[in-house]
Amino acid sequence: MAIRTVYAVIPVADFAAARAWYERLWGRPADRDPMSGLAEWEVIAGGAIQLLLEPDRAGSAMLTLAVDDVAEEVRLAAERGLDLGAVQETPEGRYRIAAANDPAGNVVTLAQEILRPS
Template sequence: MAITNVYAVMPVADFEAARSWYEHLWGRPADRNPMDGLAEWQVIQGGAMQLLRDPDRAGSAMLTVGVDDADGQAAAVAERGVDMGPVQDTPGGFRVAAISDPAGNVITFAQDVGTNV
């Protein structure tokens, strides 16, 4: 049996407000809307982020997305109206930029730069 897809689920209470916010974050509308209260953005081949209307779990998710240029990613997101704040270096050799969606779910963009930062 082979794994074909992995989905990260971001639960929110106000689905429409969060949907609009994620459209700005990703720079496009959802790729799929499989059912009411669920939208999906394909972020890599075989990997997608799902936005789910689930008020009981809203704000409890964390998503880390590996990127090749954290500064460039933060700048591109800022151009779409979502300010991620400063990109920071970590002791483990990553440059990271993190932001919370309207529900409080945390999305982190992380660039592996090795341990020589």
């Protein structure tokens, strides 16, 4: 199997509200609108997040994004009017995370691995 692209699909019931939320999260409009009720952001080379109008499945997605600096991403999102919650450290102390629900109830978590000296 030779995979060239991976898409994570986030189902939503209110497409306009969700699109506005994700535009604030990414800090930019969608890269593509392949069809009605579908918006797509390429977040890394070969990887995209798709927002899909799918009311029956809305609120069931969980998306975790590994980032370099969770606190900085939370700060930048706040500047764009989006509250991603408090930065927390996981109980075992390996990650810093911040998590928020989109308008449909889907959970988006930002995670930063904490590198400790050996």
